[in-house]
Amino acid sequence: MHLSADGSLGVSALAQTPLHTLHRALGARFTPFAGYDMPLQYADGLKAEHLWTRARAGLFDVSHMGQLRVSGAAPHGALEAALPLDFDGWPAGQQRYSLLLNDAGGIEDDLMVTRLEGEVAIVVNAACRDKDYAQLRARCAGLAFEWRDAALLALQGPEAERVLAGLAPAAGELKFMQAAWMPVAGERCLVTRSGYTGEDGYEISVPASAAEKLARALLDDAAVKPVGLAARDTLRLEAGLHLYGQDMDAETSVCTAGLGWAIARARRAGGAKEGGFPGAQTTLRELREGTRRRLAGLVGIEPVPVRQGAAIVDTEGVERGTVTSGTVSPSLGKPVMLAQLDTTLAADAPLFAVVRGKRHAVARAALPFVPKRYKR
Amino acid sequence: MDIPQNLKYTASHEWIAGAPDGTLTIGITAVATDQLGELVYVELPEVGKQLAAGEACAVVESTKAASDVYAPVAGEVVEVNSALGEQPGTVNEGPYDKGWLFRLKPAEAGAADRLLDANAYRASAGV
Incomplete structure (x- = not known):
């Protein structure tokens, strides 16, 4: 078989996060990801790391993601010209999920937007950093965008609250998708109660210089183990969460990706601030008329x-969809997948996945595959 | 890393054991299982199938990825380890014994002699 070499040529050209030395000390196996040399897994391996996160708490380095600080006069109105959001009635300290669209209605990136006192914080996908920055600046000429020199740690799992509240009691007060600045282990951090695993947990933006100290403080708790990108992918897929570049891209519309809920009510047809964002024409039409294909969950019968x-x-062998993400769920022990499926299919239509030329029965499944456990 | 001295190897991480009757047992090495992680699925060739040397003839899948396994020499598949259908993780637990994949009757006696020995495989795999 062909094995991908790890630690081979080209690694020196990859960027490193502030936790790279710690990853090495923890025995990480690395992989290039979006220009960064990232931990794929540690000694325990994907399955153990995945199940540990569901049972206890996993610590993820997601510092490769871009952290934008947005400031300027009246940033909210200007951002509404770039994103299908509604800042009216949106309190400081609240985080929302949003989409950066192109004029054709394709998804350029998905992002987390947090309204704070006097500024807005946006987290973007690593591979989209440069284009997002250019597009946001072009559409919001009056605003200042700067990259935060900070690491981003995600602490995810049922014991995340106990562990982080031990270092920062205020973290226990946050509810899902709420954010606050607070000292964590003596360092001022932006903490949001969110993540991308389906578990309760936090993302902690910590100054790069203090990142290793904080990571070590979290790992000092016996409930916390480091978890690599491989398990992050299986965790997010079990939670039915989309991965940019797989489940959606610049050619995928909002409704095809099944993300219509990310368009603020006020920005939809008949809303107080209808349209007025990139791709609005296509998006509003598709919200009204539907799309040819839409993302749905499938599980393997075999x-x-x-x-x-x-x-x-289908049973006739006619192509009715394409798998955008698929794995064997470590929690469920069976294949799970996200697929763009024809919207004309009956809910109980027999379907098959074609693998190496052979058909294997699959069944529609509600998302998420594994229940989310957010603290609302 | 466990690379038994008494086996033959390919650079693509298959091991080959000869039996007195001339058949060859084929599996994947500990280097491969370490890289792949726990296997969740194994697809084996059909008994009776004629394989060319280097032909992709089996698939081992971990959660992360699917990888082809190649026939180290030409021959006919005479037996497969069908227990792996229910228990693919057996390959991780014992890659050189219970985790064998299939047995070949080689088209040419002695073809396996030209494969890598343990030391050459170690050098090839960098372990």
């Missing part, structure tokens, strides 16, 4: 893993 790119066919 044990064969179904991966990104596999065709989904």
